[in-house]
Amino acid sequence: NLHLILSSDEKYHGGYVVLRLALAGHKQANRPFYRIVAAYNKRARDGKYIEQLGSYDPLPNIYNEKLVSFNFDRIKYWIGCGAHPSKPVAKLLGLAGFFPLHPMTITEAERRRAQTQRTETATGTEETVEEGQKPVEV
Amino acid sequence: MAALSTARCLFRSYSRVKNVQKSKQILMKCSVRTFCSETQDNAPTDNAKPSFSDPAVQDVLTRITGLDLQKVFRPIKQELKPPAYQLMTDKQLEEAVDLATEQAKKLLQMPPVLPERKPINDVLCEDKMLDGMDTAKYVFTDITYNIPHRERFIVVRQPNGTLRKASWEERDRLIQVYFPKSGRKITAPLIFEEKNLKLVYSQDRHEDVLDLCLVQFEPDSSEYIKVHAATYENLDKHGKYDLLRSTRHFGGLTWYLVNARRVDGLIVDMLKRELFQDAVSLVSLFHMVHPHSESAQEAASQQATGIDLLKIYAQKESQRSGYIELALQAYEQTAAEGSAA
Numbered sequence: 244n245l246h247l248i249l250s251s252d253e254k255y256h257g258g259y260v261v262l263r264l265a266l267a268g269h270k271q272a273n274r275p276f277y278r279i280v281a282a283y284n285k286r287a288r289d290g291k292y293i294e295q296l297g298s299y300d301p302l303p304n305i306y307n308e309k310l311v312s313f314n315f316d317r318i319k320y321w322i323g324c325g326a327h328p329s330k331p332v333a334k335l336l337g338l339a340g341f342f343p344l345h346p347m348t349i350t351e352a353e354r355r356r357a358q359t360q361r362t363e364t365a366t367g368t369e370e371t372v373e374e375g376q377k378p379v380e381v
Numbered sequence: 382m383a384a385l386s387t388a389r390c391l392f393r394s395y396s397r398v399k400n401v402q403k404s405k406q407i408l409m410k411c412s413v414r415t416f417c418s419e420t421q422d423n424a425p426t427d428n429a430k431p432s433f434s435d436p437a438v439q440d441v442l443t444r445i446t447g448l449d450l451q452k453v454f455r456p457i458k459q460e461l462k463p464p465a466y467q468l469m470t471d472k473q474l475e476e477a478v479d480l481a482t483e484q485a486k487k488l489l490q491m492p493p494v495l496p497e498r499k500p501i502n503d504v505l506c507e508d509k510m511l512d513g514m515d516t517a518k519y520v521f522t523d524i525t526y527n528i529p530h531r532e533r534f535i536v537v538r539q540p541n542g543t544l545r546k547a548s549w550e551e552r553d554r555l556i557q558v559y560f561p562k563s564g565r566k567i568t569a570p571l572i573f574e575e576k577n578l579k580l581v582y583s584q585d586r587h588e589d590v591l592d593l594c595l596v597q598f599e600p601d602s603s604e605y606i607k608v609h610a611a612t613y614e615n616l617d618k619h620g621k622y623d624l625l626r627s628t629r630h631f632g633g634l635t636w637y638l639v640n641a642r643r644v645d646g647l648i649v650d651m652l653k654r655e656l657f658q659d660a661v662s663l664v665s666l667f668h669m670v671h672p673h674s675e676s677a678q679e680a681a682s683q684q685a686t687g688i689d690l691l692k693i694y695a696q697k698e699s700q701r702s703g704y705i706e707l708a709l710q711a712y713e714q715t716a717a718e719g720s721a722a
Binding site: 306307308309311313314316317340344348349352355359 | 524
């Protein structure tokens, strides 16, 4: 079975299978919703895919949750067949605990923390500057 | 027992009762979760106290529930179809009535009474290095089709980096999102709030509330148990037992009252409607569940059956013994007259 799938990839499509996010419902502007999908590498991002393996909603809901679903059984099958996960899918799987954590997730978290620290110190200095100015004006 | 076996065979096809599946081995043994799941879990405590799903207890409860075909098959709100008329011989009519009783028994199958579920507090991983990665939580659900909902993995990655298992409420909500069940809403309908419940009770629509509750909540969730307790209390206070008499909720009501030891109202109601056999079976159930009470020990020592059980119960346990004894005397007189004449 594995042999058949690999040969049909390479000879006919000249590509390989990837697990990636495909935008669904592109008729709606400013409301993204992704499907986690097993597709051939060279296909259009939103075009024909082999199988849908889950979904990802990037906008948080009323409970402040971003809903992600994975069909782990089929993901294991496709990874067993030699599918490559894309970077965002690998990040999501790392966050889920299925894969080890992606290094970029950790780097992004560190960058965000540095950013928040910088804004905090900036507002801190701004406040002290304002306080210093006020008694002088009054 | 025939009802149990037919129920076992036909359970899968019956869509009204929820099919929350427990562990696989229990599933494979018997597809009717009401009857098997609790006995597996409570085996060591069974000798001490009979549980809701014991065959003996279930037998008594089904007998007390009664089988009023007119009430079970009363017109409910459904799609309008033109009626179909059939010409039948007497024998075919009997067979049709038998089929109807079988279907009624299926419809009257009791939803299980389970202890309240314990909250989930499992943390799978603490990643301090992910602190502040995002402002929102990520909730990951496993959508593999063949696993029972109780065993599904639903994990939450919080903004401070901890990976924890989702709580019961989150689980119920997400399973409804990805595997929607007809009739269930994502947020609980407003009818289950206190003031709305009071309105519903004043309109005598306890049965509808209990049906809605059964569809919406899991049987071991706290809201389910609360709503059922409130409904049963209200019924007990106003003595409106007949509303539930030929429905699937009657067993649950009786079980709740027996465990709370407040069966007097129900026995008085049964005697008013002259259901003496039901009253007798109710008292025997009470003795089964509370074997250390005075009336149970007295009955065991005297080996009493039938009316004597009721008399012993009236003397020892009940607060309304006067009424019960009067009713028993009247019943004995009519019985004596009937046998004499």
